[in-house]
Amino acid sequence: DAMVIQNPRYQVTQFGKPVTLSCSQTLNHNVMYWYQQKSSQAPKLLFHYYDKDFNNEADTPDNFQSRRPNTSFCFLDIRSPGLGDAAMYLCATSREGPKGEKLFFGSGTQLSVL
């Protein structure tokens, strides 16, 4: 059974049209992450939540926002997608986090921007 679920699997949006990607987990993990992965590159950390505390990476564009309304759900909002935002977006969880514990990944959402 899937433990980290991302929806949708594929998302097509228009240039400048806001889009929301969702992630849910059944693991009751404390930490949730959003990574962006472009073709032939490593996943790039956008931000992560340690419980309710939001941690933004310094180089994450303001265009990217996130919400975590409860332990199970986390959303990635792209306010005005540009062509350069086309990528795979990966959600991951870990039980506690500070020691570099095991990450559990969803299947990812492949975002296309037209």
Next chain:
Amino acid sequence: LAKTTQPISMDSYEGQEVNITCSHNNIATNDYITWYQQFPSQGPRFIIQGYKTKVTNEVASLFIPADRKSSTLSLPRVSLSDTAVYYCLVGEGSNTGKLIFGQGTTLQVKP
């Protein structure tokens, strides 16, 4: 920047043992070392995790020297389906669980 350094690519042949080494000179005392495998268009998949010495599971072994400044993932008798990108991750020394991927190692297994 990630705290890990790996070779960018490696080639092997079916049936051979493959060893991929990762450097993490600044690993924190309490941090785990974790390896992931990623196929195209899929999320990374956990392979193995260790803290010190040697860990073995059904798919791989992980060797960690006493100083913990490096680790080696060993894949026994690789097959074509082991062609993938392999990442090692260690904690970033934060209290919040921040985890950053390095460039990874692209393993190409040839027939």
